[in-house]
Amino acid sequence: MKHVLLIMTGGTISMVQNSKTGALQPADSELFRTYVPELFRGEIQVELMSFKPFIDSSDMNPEIWSRLAHLIYDNIEKYDGFVVTHGTDTMAYTASALSFMFENLKKPVIFTGAQLPIGVLRSDARENLVTSVEIAAEQDEEGNAVVPEVCIFFDAKLYRANRTTKKNSEWFSAFKSYNYNPLAIAGVHITYYPQHINYCDLDRPMRLRTKIDQRVVVLYLFPGITQQTVKATLNIPDLQAVVLETYGSGNAPREKWLYEALKEATDKGIIVVNKTQCPVGSVDMGRYETSLNLLEAGVLGGYDITTEALLAKMMYLLGENPDDKEKVKQLLMKSLCGEITIE
Ligand code: ASP
Secondary structure, three states, X not given: OEEEEEEEOOOHHHEEEOOOOOOEEEOOOOHHHHHOHHHHOOOEEEEEEEOOOOOOHHHOOHHHHHHHHHHHHHOOOOOOEEEEEOOOOOHHHHHHHHHHHEEOOOOOEEEEOOOOOOOOOOOOHHHHHHHHHHHHHOEOOOOOEOOOOEEEEEOOEEEEHHHOXXXXXXXOOOEEOXXXXXXXXXXXXXXXXXXXXXXXXXXXOOEEOOOOOOOEEEEEOOOOOOHHHHHHHHOOOOOOXXXXXXXXXXXOOOOHHHHHHHHHHHHOOOEEEEEEOOOOOOOOOOOOHHHHHHHHOOOEEOOOXXXXXXXXXXXXXXXXXXXXXXXXXXXXXXXXXXXXXXO
């Protein structure tokens, strides 16, 4: 018999409608047993743990990421896989962060949620939950996990967590992995794509690293952005790293003041990573004249990383290497767990 730990953190999937106000509010931890009782009586033994109180994912933060990571790590030998139910709004951030915190993960950690609460007739919760549990328990003939990665399962698709973005607040297909193929698709059968899955080294132990440095910021460029805005952002006291959201393949205005402000920041030791505002495609600095300035200012290219993964990766690397900015820079340019495509 396979054992799966189902951790409920909150989110729409585990909410009910308040009959007086009409607003969605957190239900109790017995909710899944009430609405999907067969999940707890099937071939897979599912055990429940729940956050108290439930957390709307807008209230998630790095301290809770780390608590969740410890909870999974402390139970890693006891279960074959893990399912985490989580609000969709910041699921891609939490799941990305955990993908970096677990080194050499040997078991599946599947995040899922829903666009409608589980008690609503048309809800997508049941299918997302049941299939996530099945994927978390799936093993090959040798008893190894089929997908030993942190993933998001939503609307029939299994994605690598650190490749996903919430793209839709209306449709059941809430998530998308723009720059990487799904790891599995659930139809009549669940079809896995081993060529896209990252496998751990079974001879090396799993490690957990949960130190986080939150002194990072996102600077989103737009036509008309002022010098004051850029300077105020780059001069935030103690700032350690910046996600610079640029145009197209990593382009920015050629204003002298922008170059100087960025150069001053990188000279001070602030790490600036160029991340394109386009969901599909990669940063390619030097392709256009409008990115040469950035290269010269010491800005690093972020390849095809998502904003969620880049923020989580920066916080994690700065937290784990507080006195070694060069190492942080080197690791930002490497794929640690499949979060970027390096041609
Ligand atoms: N506000 C909810 C949350 O992220 C939305 C959802 O779960 O879909 O927690």
